[in-house]
Amino acid sequence: MAKPLSSTVDKGVANSGALVSAFARQIVPIAPILVLIVVFLIWPIVNVAAKAFEDNNGNFTLDNFVVASQGVYAQAFGNSISLGIYSALLASIPGAAFAYIIESRGSEFLKRIINSATSVLAISGGVPLAFMFIAAFGVEGSATVLLKFIGLDLYASGFTLFSYWGLVLVYCFFQIPIMVLVFSPAVQALRKEWTEAARSLGASKWQYWRHVGIPLLFPSFSASFLLLFASAFSAYATARAMTVGTIALVPLMIGTLVDGNVIVDQFNLGKALAIGMVLVTAVAMVPYLLIQRRVARWQK
Amino acid sequence: MKRLGFKLPSAGLFITVLLAGIFVLLPLGSASEYSFRTPMFGPGTYGWDNYAWFVSQPDFGTYVTLSLMLAAVAAAITLFVLVPTVVWLNLRGQRLRPLMEFLTLLPLVIPVVALAIGAQTSLPVELQSNQYSLSFFYFVLALPYTYRTLDIGIRAIPLKTLSEAARSLGASQIKVIALVLAPVVRGAVIASVFLTIALSLGEFTLTSLLHWQTFTTWVTVISQSNILGAIALSVFTIVAAFALLLVVGLVSIRTKRRQVTEE
Numbered sequence: 001m002a003k004p005l006s007s008t009v010d011k012g013v014a015n016s017g018a019l020v021s022a023f024a025r026q027i028v029p030i031a032p033i034l035v036l037i038v039v040f041l042i043w044p045i046v047n048v049a050a051k052a053f054e055d056n057n058g059n060f061t062l063d064n065f066v067v068a069s070q071g072v073y074a075q076a077f078g079n080s081i082s083l084g085i086y087s088a089l090l091a092s093i094p095g096a097a098f099a100y101i102i103e104s105r106g107s108e109f110l111k112r113i114i115n116s117a118t119s120v121l122a123i124s125g126g127v128p129l130a131f132m133f134i135a136a137f138g139v140e141g142s143a144t145v146l147l148k149f150i151g152l153d154l155y156a157s158g159f160t161l162f163s164y165w166g167l168v169l170v171y172c173f174f175q176i177p178i179m180v181l182v183f184s185p186a187v188q189a190l191r192k193e194w195t196e197a198a199r200s201l202g203a204s205k206w207q208y209w210r211h212v213g214i215p216l217l218f219p220s221f222s223a224s225f226l227l228l229f230a231s232a233f234s235a236y237a238t239a240r241a242m243t244v245g246t247i248a249l250v251p252l253m254i255g256t257l258v259d260g261n262v263i264v265d266q267f268n269l270g271k272a273l274a275i276g277m278v279l280v281t282a283v284a285m286v287p288y289l290l291i292q293r294r295v296a297r298w299q300k
Numbered sequence: 301m302k303r304l305g306f307k308l309p310s311a312g313l314f315i316t317v318l319l320a321g322i323f324v325l326l327p328l329g330s331a332s333e334y335s336f337r338t339p340m341f342g343p344g345t346y347g348w349d350n351y352a353w354f355v356s357q358p359d360f361g362t363y364v365t366l367s368l369m370l371a372a373v374a375a376a377i378t379l380f381v382l383v384p385t386v387v388w389l390n391l392r393g394q395r396l397r398p399l400m401e402f403l404t405l406l407p408l409v410i411p412v413v414a415l416a417i418g419a420q421t422s423l424p425v426e427l428q429s430n431q432y433s434l435s436f437f438y439f440v441l442a443l444p445y446t447y448r449t450l451d452i453g454i455r456a457i458p459l460k461t462l463s464e465a466a467r468s469l470g471a472s473q474i475k476v477i478a479l480v481l482a483p484v485v486r487g488a489v490i491a492s493v494f495l496t497i498a499l500s501l502g503e504f505t506l507t508s509l510l511h512w513q514t515f516t517t518w519v520t521v522i523s524q525s526n527i528l529g530a531i532a533l534s535v536f537t538i539v540a541a542f543a544l545l546l547v548v549g550l551v552s553i554r555t556k557r558r559q560v561t562e563e
Contacts, residue, residue: 026396029388032381037403040433040440044418045410051421098316105313116545117324119495123445126504127516128534131523135531136330143330173327181445185452227408234411237504241520251505254413258420258509271421274414285409289402 045278052271064272073273076248081280083164083249084233087171092225095179096217102180103187114180121177126237133170134242137161162243170242171232178231179224186220186295223291230281250277328538335532350532359518366431367515371500373435378446378496382439383489386450387481390459404447407440416509434512438500445499446492453488494548498541 027034055061067073102114136143137154138161144154160166190213198208236251243252250273257270336346354360389397407415419428419437427433459481466480467473501515508517519537523530 026393030385030393030396030400033385033400034403036377036381036436037406037440037443039423040419040436041406041410041415044415044422046418047422048414048418098320101313101316105310110317113546114320116491116494116548117542119445119491120498120541120545121324123442123495123499123502126502127519128502128537131519131531131534132327132331132538134527135334135535136327140334141330142333143326146326146330173323176323230408234413236411236413237516240504240508241523251411251413254417255505255509258413258417270417274411274417277411277414278409281409281411285405289405 048271048274049278051268052275054268056267064266064268065276067266067269068272068276072248073250073253076250076253077276077280079164079248080233080250080277083168083171084229084231087168087175087232088225088228090168091172091175091179091228092221095176096183096221096224098176099180099183100187103184104190115184118177118180122174122181127241129173130170130238130241133161133173137166137169162246164247167239167242167247170238171235174238175228175232179228182224182227183220186217186224190216219291219295223288223295226284226288226291230284233284234277234281328535331531332535332539335528335535337528339528350526350528351536353526353529354522354533354536357522363513363515363518367501370432370435370438370514371497373432374438374442374500375493375496377435377439378442378493379489382443382446382492383450383485386447386454387459387485390451390454391463400447404443407442408444412441412505413509416506419506419510428510431512434503434507434510434514435500437506438503439496441503441506442496442499445495449492449495450485450488453491454485457484459484490548494545498545501537501541 052064053060053062055063069077102111106114135141138144139155147154161170194212194216195208198212203211234251236255239247239249239252240255243249254270254273254277257264257273335350336348338345338347338349340349341347385400389400415437423433462480462484463476466476471480503514504516504520507514508520513521515537519530519533522533
């Protein structure tokens with residue numbers, strides 16, 4: 001790993017500045033992208049974090065966090081977290097199964113088409129998706145009519161699209177594609193030789209999965225699950241277009257605070273809520289990073 | 301013969317693809333049917349009226365053009381900043397890869413609403429009042445997808461060997477990049493540029509919270525006066541994205557096939 005450094009030293013710049021200059025040589029080519037990431041991502045968030053600890057006069061306070069963790073805001077965090085968990089649960093298993101079948105059995109052509117399709121569904125979603133579902137699964141939508149025709153009456157049990165579970169259903173439409181997108185590389189890395197080795201040693205199909213397949217895929221599966229959680233937890237556009245503030249979700253609350261539609265005593269409450277969200281996703285993403293590092297060892 | 305793990309009968313594949321088709325086409329087809337309804341001419345009638353309506357809106361052209369311009373700038377940043385970075389990381393910058401992997405994951409950790417607040421309070425007014433600052437945000441938000449797409453595509457290619465071979469045959473640095481490296485990374489580059497465009501065209505959260513009006517936020521505006529028009533516009537958006545992806549997918553297949561035959 002230390003090769004670039006030592007080779008620089010070999011070339012005869014072996015003084016105390018060699019290490020620094022070697023580092024500089026490494027960092028300069030990626031400087032443009034670092035600048036963009038700092039200006040358009042890190043600096044704004046550092047700012048939010050700092051302001052979250054300020055009262056209206058700019059003095060240090062913890063009040064914003066106290067309010068953000070109580071009452072309606074605590075409830076919103078609960079709703080958002082459970083929305084993240086449920087939609088990740090519902091999307092991860094079919095997504096993983098789909099990724100496995102396509103990767104292990106599909107032709108190159110099919111894989112490419114599916115890869116592009118999942119990218120588009122995963123990334124461009126949001127608002128058009130919400131309107132599409134309103135049209136399809138609304139009371140008069142033909143999907144509703146069709147499902148009723150085959151015996152699935154969505155509205156019989158008091159379901160509405162503009163409810164918590166309606167939102168979970170719609171989220172699946174971008175969550176499953178995300179799952180396929182992030183889980184496929186793990187399936188690709190499963191080597192055919194391992195199946196053959198297991199078979200030649202006399203393993204049954206069940207034994208293969210029990211001792212080889214699932215242990216190898218499980219870390220990637222849980223990492224993808226965490227990613228799905230973070231994505232649903234912080235999704236804003238779909239929820240905003242579908243519910244008109246009927247369900248308390250943290251991103252929507254922050255949105256109304258930013259818009260200035262709601263006046264609160266504390267100017268910086270929205271920032272404390274935002275930092276609360278960052279903390280929740282960070283808690284989910286730390287195990288993700290650790291798992292990915294472990295997985296990287298055999299995915300070579 | 302007993303089949304293990306990897307092989308599934310093609311019936312299984314067929315059913316899977318069928319289910320995926322239903323998953324996509326049930327809502328999409330049903331919404332399309334809805335978008336052709338014309339209740340103003342009586343129940344059960346169909347026509348292109350909802351589509352004609354949004355096309356005839358004076359704002360339609362304005363916002364389509366604006367969104368395409370913003371997407372083009374974001375795509376240009378991907379092309380001229382991200383692509384060289386990833387190529388370089390794969391050639392010489394191995395040590396910095398963990399750092400880049402972490403940084404490009406951050407947009408998934410930091411909720412876009414939180415970023416929007418930060419952008420409002422921390423960026424200089426000159427930057428905020430320029431609409432093209434959105435393109436830079438779109439570029440950053442797309443990084444988790446674009447960086448990984450590029451990195452996976454480029455890592456598979458022995459860039460170092462290829463460039464050393466070209467150099468030893470007397471090619472200049474520029475020739476190495478233009479004639480050797482650029483053609484082999486083309487597929488991954490096209491895919492990442494396309495992802496940037498898809499994200500830019502669909503981005504809503506940051507755009508609306510920073511009080512800009514683009515094609516996507518315009519849909520929510522017209523939905524308040526004409527829900528059928530908004531549904532027609534949404535179907536149009538999704539179908540257009542699918543059409544675009546089909547073209548990109550076919551192009552990248554063709555390049556891949558040619559690479560294979562050239563080998």
